[in-house]
Amino acid sequence: MVELQARSLRVKIAQQWGSLGLPFLLVAVVILFSFLSPVFRTQFNFLSILRFASFIAISAVGMAFCIMAGEFDISVGSMMALVGVLGASFVPVIGGFAAVLTTIAISSFLGFVNGIFITKLKIPAFITTLGMMFVFRSLAYIYTDNVSVYIDNDFWLYMGNGRVLGIHFPIILMVLCFVGGYLMLRKTPFGRYVVAVGTNAKAAELSGIHVDRIKIAVFVMVGFFVGISSVVISANMGVANPGLLGQGYEFQVITAVVLGGTLLGGGNGSLGGALLAALILGSLRNGMNLMQVSSYWQQVVTGSVLIFAVAINRLRYTLMGQEA
Numbered sequence: 001m002v003e004l005q006a007r008s009l010r011v012k013i014a015q016q017w018g019s020l021g022l023p024f025l026l027v028a029v030v031i032l033f034s035f036l037s038p039v040f041r042t043q044f045n046f047l048s049i050l051r052f053a054s055f056i057a058i059s060a061v062g063m064a065f066c067i068m069a070g071e072f073d074i075s076v077g078s079m080m081a082l083v084g085v086l087g088a089s090f091v092p093v094i095g096g097f098a099a100v101l102t103t104i105a106i107s108s109f110l111g112f113v114n115g116i117f118i119t120k121l122k123i124p125a126f127i128t129t130l131g132m133m134f135v136f137r138s139l140a141y142i143y144t145d146n147v148s149v150y151i152d153n154d155f156w157l158y159m160g161n162g163r164v165l166g167i168h169f170p171i172i173l174m175v176l177c178f179v180g181g182y183l184m185l186r187k188t189p190f191g192r193y194v195v196a197v198g199t200n201a202k203a204a205e206l207s208g209i210h211v212d213r214i215k216i217a218v219f220v221m222v223g224f225f226v227g228i229s230s231v232v233i234s235a236n237m238g239v240a241n242p243g244l245l246g247q248g249y250e251f252q253v254i255t256a257v258v259l260g261g262t263l264l265g266g267g268n269g270s271l272g273g274a275l276l277a278a279l280i281l282g283s284l285r286n287g288m289n290l291m292q293v294s295s296y297w298q299q300v301v302t303g304s305v306l307i308f309a310v311a312i313n314r315l316r317y318t319l320m321g322q323e324a
Contacts, residue, residue: 022276022280025280026283029280029283029284030283032287033286033287033291036291037290037291039290040286040290045290047168048286049279049282050168050171050279050282051168052282052285052286053278053279053281053282053283054170054174054232055170055229055232055233055236056249056281057177057178057256057274057275058170058173058174058177058225058232059076059080059222059225059228059229059249060225060253060256060257060274060275060277061178061221061274062111062218062223062224062225062226063076063222063253063254063256063257063274064257064262064269064274065181065194066218066219066222067198067254067258067262067263067264067266067269068185068194068195068198068218068262068266068269069197069215069266070198070265070266070267071118071215071219071266072126072129072254073111073114073125073129073250074126074130074250074254075129075132075133075136075250076226076246076250076253077133077247077248078132078133078134078246078250079107079111079132079136079223079230079246080107080226080229080245080246080249081136081137081140081230081241081242081243081247082110082136082139082143082242083106083107083227083230084140084149084230084231084233084240084246085143085144086143087099087100087102087230087231087234087240088149088151088240089143089144089149090102090103091151091156096154096155096156099153099156100159103227103231104227104228105227106227107223108220108223108227109223110132110223111220111221111222111224111226112220112223113132114129114132114222115215115216115219117132118219119211119212119215133250140242141242143242147242148240148242149239149241150238150239151234151235151238151239151240156231156234158235159173159235160231160232160233160236160237170232170236173228177228178271185271190214193214194218195267195269196209197211197215198267198268198269199266229249230245230246233245248302251302251303251306255277255281255302255306256274256278257269258277258306258310259273259274259277259281259305260274260275260276260277260278261274262274264310281305284305285298288301
């Protein structure tokens with residue numbers, strides 16, 4: 001009886017953390033930096049936080065599906081750089097709208113290539129995407145001869161700087177991406193297949209799910225959302241730099257997804273949690289910038305948050321009696 005009560009308490013604590021932990025962290029971060037810097041609590045700054053969070057959150061949608069399927073992709077930062085410089089260079093030739101679509105299409109194709117290597121050649125995701133991280137970045141350098149590609153097109157620039165009813169367009173894109181991702185995850189067979197594959201790939205295959213196709217599809221999704229993010233971020237900066245675009249981006253995206261409650265082992269995940277986590281990371285970075293914290297220490301904080309997120313997830317699912 002005592003053991004059952006103890007287990008019930010552990011499960012309740014884990015569930016409370018799952019539903020209230022991230023909102024509590026976000027509020028705590030906002031309150032902390034609001035006291036440390038009056039600028040932090042201004043409306044203009046909150047919009048800046050939302051816009052920066054959107055840069056991470058858009059790609060986090062695809063990465064969440066990928067990790068829920070039991071895989072992950074650390075090439076997304078370099079992929080962003082490559083498709084960014086390619087798309088930006090196409091703008092004078094085919095126009096902004098066509099260049100945006102081409103950028104997203106190329107990025108989706110690169111995700112497809114990653115998926116093929118992992119599923120058909122049976123190369124582990126870590127090795128495949130680590131190798132592609134260097135390949136994509138190097139190709140970006142080769143294509144541009146390490147020269148930035150400046151963007152002078154109203155449509156492309158609007159993707160990162162435009163506003164609708166006073167709201168930054170990247171924020172609207174972020175909401176649309178999350179709504180689309182949520183509907184796909186919760187309301188379609190594909191979403192159920194992704195969770196099933198991440199939970200137990202062999203069991204999913206025995207039940208009739210084509211595991212390889214699902215995994216390829218999630219890598220295509222990663223590429224699709226990275227393509228959108230590449231356009232948005234390069235538009236915000238007005239330039240696609242092969243060295244700076246997407247630098248360290250993969251770790252920010254993975255941190256957002258894992259902090260949001262998605263297990264690195266696959267199966268369990270939360271798109272809403274990833275969105276809240278992106279807001280937390282955006283608030284942390286914005287607050288540290290206002291406090292003039294060194295970029296090196298900011299990387300220390302980001303790395304520490306990733307380790308913290310993995311540890312908390314393992315503890316939460318262990319308390320619930322599930323495999324973490």
